[in-house]
Amino acid sequence: MGWTEERVSELKKLWAEGHSASQIAKRLGSVTRNAVIGKVHRLGLSGRATPSRPVKRPPRLARPKPTPMPRQAPAAPVARGGNALAVRAEPVHTHVANAEANVEPKRLSNGDMVTVLTVKDTMCKWPIGDPADAAFGFCGHGATDGSPYCAEHARVAFQPAKKRERRAREFDYIQRLAG
Secondary structure, eight states, X not given: OOOOHHHHHHHHHHHHTTOOHHHXXXXXXXXXXXXXXXHHHHHTOOOOSSOOOOOOOOOOOOOOOXXXXXXXXXXXXXXXXXXXXXXXXXXXXXXXXXXXXXXXXXXXXXXXXXXXXXXXXXXXXXXXXXXXXXXXXXXXXXXXXXXXXXHHHHHHHSOOHHHHHHHHHHHHHHHHHHO
């Protein structure tokens, strides 16, 4: 459909009222948004009474990144006379790892720790230290029978169900006392 005088005057009126090219195209019918933009350009209709503005929506804010909470050391209750309990501040995971798997990490021939780049399929992949620390590495001892860990670390990692359940109950109990 072509641009008749009637349609051009309607276009000028709608453009001056501040309607968008898409809105004008819908009102006129059988014309595209791009055709409206082209005609506006050819007619030299640059100024508007009120500029077309989409519905104001609140700006989309980035979700705040969760700040890592400092790890609270799960505490073991210590009797303090009567029914009152004191809390021993010793991390359970450190206590468990040290008590049950007292294995010194294997060093490479140059004295460095086994890292992600140097660990082999046959080596124990038990993490040693803080991953954010430059001294972080892996146990590096020989892994046993398709396990990712050496025998000592496999014993800590793969606990019988009853032992796991008991530790979970103890941990929950301690958390309730602490918090």
